[in-house]
Amino acid sequence: MYKSLTKESSKSFWREQVKKLDAYIPGKSIEETKKEYHLHKVIRLASNESPFGPSPKAIEAMKKEIQDGHLYPDSTCTTLRERLGELHGIDPGSYVVANGADNIINLLIASYVNPGDEVVYCTPTFSEYSKNTLLMGGTTVEVPTSDDFVFDLEMMLEAITEKTKLAIVCNPNNPTGTIVDEDKLRDFLNRLPGHVIPVLDEAYIEFVTHESYATGVEYIKEGFPVISIRTFSKLYGLAGMRVGYAVASEELIEPLLTVREPFACNRIAQAAAVAAIDDYEYIGKVLCENRREMTKMIEKLHSLGFEAEPTHTNFIFVNMKQDSSRLANNLLKKGFIIRPCAPWGYPEHARISIGTAAQNEHFFTVLEQILTER
Ligand SMILES: Cc1ncc(COP(=O)(O)O)c(C=O)c1O
Missing domain, CATH: 3.40.640.10 (Type I PLP-dependent aspartate aminotransferase-like (Major domain))
Known part of the structure; x- marks a missing residue:
């Protein structure tokens, strides 16, 4: 006979292995962030996407x-x-x-x-x-x-x-x-x-x-x-x-x-x-700009007193020497999404994707504002 399921009783049907898992919690989406903080523009430097669009x-x-x-x-x-x-x-x-x-x-x-x-x-x-x-x-x-x-x-x-x-x-x-x-x-x-x-x-x-x-x-x-x-x-x-x-x-x-x-x-x-x-022009541009911006970003992060690991990717692992989730939350309110590393066991680290020159410049202006406000 049909009985309506509760959250608990429905779980009894799950495979045992599934019960042990946590659902993947993605970072906030651009759309969600815009809506929640009434922002027109949000830049995500959290998911290691290409900031240059598709080829x-x-x-x-x-x-x-x-x-x-x-x-x-x-x-x-x-x-x-x-x-x-x-x-x-x-x-x-x-x-x-x-x-x-x-x-x-x-x-x-x-x-x-x-x-x-x-x-x-x-x-x-x-x-x-x-x-x-x-x-x-x-x-x-x-x-x-x-x-x-x-x-x-x-x-x-x-x-x-x-x-x-x-x-x-x-x-x-x-x-x-x-x-x-x-x-x-x-x-x-x-x-x-x-x-x-x-x-x-x-x-x-x-x-x-x-x-x-x-x-x-x-x-x-x-x-x-x-x-x-x-x-x-x-x-x-x-x-x-x-x-x-x-x-x-x-x-x-x-x-x-x-x-x-x-x-x-x-x-x-x-x-x-x-x-x-086959889009060699695009590939060349992405690699070249990523490298140039990475060097600039690492220099800037160091000048702000953070530790930034040398990277071989399109993101940087940064020790922000403070609660990075709080900092990420403050950045979110101003339209920037970064990835705090507390879920990996590094509560003071964040993973920041390398954006375009304009995005990174804007990011550092906002980050410096937040740091001086505190
Ligand atoms: C190390 C690593 N492997 C795999 C993936 C998954 O990539 P895809 O977007 O192709 O699913 C990612 C995505 O960030 C990643 O960082």
Whole structure:
């Protein structure tokens, strides 16, 4: 007989693993912030989006593709995989494309992690590794990053047991912006036992210019059983379109293709990604301006007495030496959204995305006002 459910009684139907999870709490949206604080303009420096908009070539391609919005997309993302194959020099059969890198992490863990399997990574890092592992009934094994916020690969090796299935290295790491040294990563891959799959989350890898780094693609070409996760959300400015992919040997990719929903990447997103890969003018501009603004922002943050970690991404991990949530709240009222790092256990740190020159200038004017008012 039908009985109306209460919040509590409805929970009794949930899977046990789901009961253990907290829902993802996104930062405030631009729309919400405008409404709540009666603002006309809000700038979000909280989600590591591109401040430059999508690539013009991608915009053109999206406009064209919308005409075919009544047709299902190419389920296998053939054109995009072929283009990725040319870009990376790895066969098109080695890719799985999905609804953002978030979806790829979800597919990867759903494909490989049995209840009781362990997934090793360092913290602070991207929250989706933990959530998806717990969802599958796996065990998260979290080891701290080193004092300079770099993934500690030695500690990760020490944490490996016979139950370990995946070892995830977020490189560069979110929220700290740090990278692991190439020699250390190679040594790690060489010493990892054969029952552990190394995963490199390389959402920000295109921003790295350091002389000592290697991409997952290079290791895959050398025959390492690495799975690399990539996204079009950051460098290519397509966060709203949701396109991410994994690249690995065909054998490692196969279960993700099995688990993936048939139309996990919509046709407008696929067209945008294909066009964006070739927009060298846009890519050059984004990389150049990001680098220039990063240097200026770090200098400015230091001059305000904050500690800003060197970054290899489009965001900066800043020790603001005060309650960063309070500061973020004050910034919110004045139209700027930044990401306080208390949920990662760093209540005085914030993650600030690198904006355009005009956005950053405005941001610092407002930040200085707030600091002098206090
Ligand atoms: C390290 C890392 N991996 C994956 C993602 C997810 O990216 P996407 O927008 O493609 O889902 C993000 C997003 O911020 C990230 O920082």
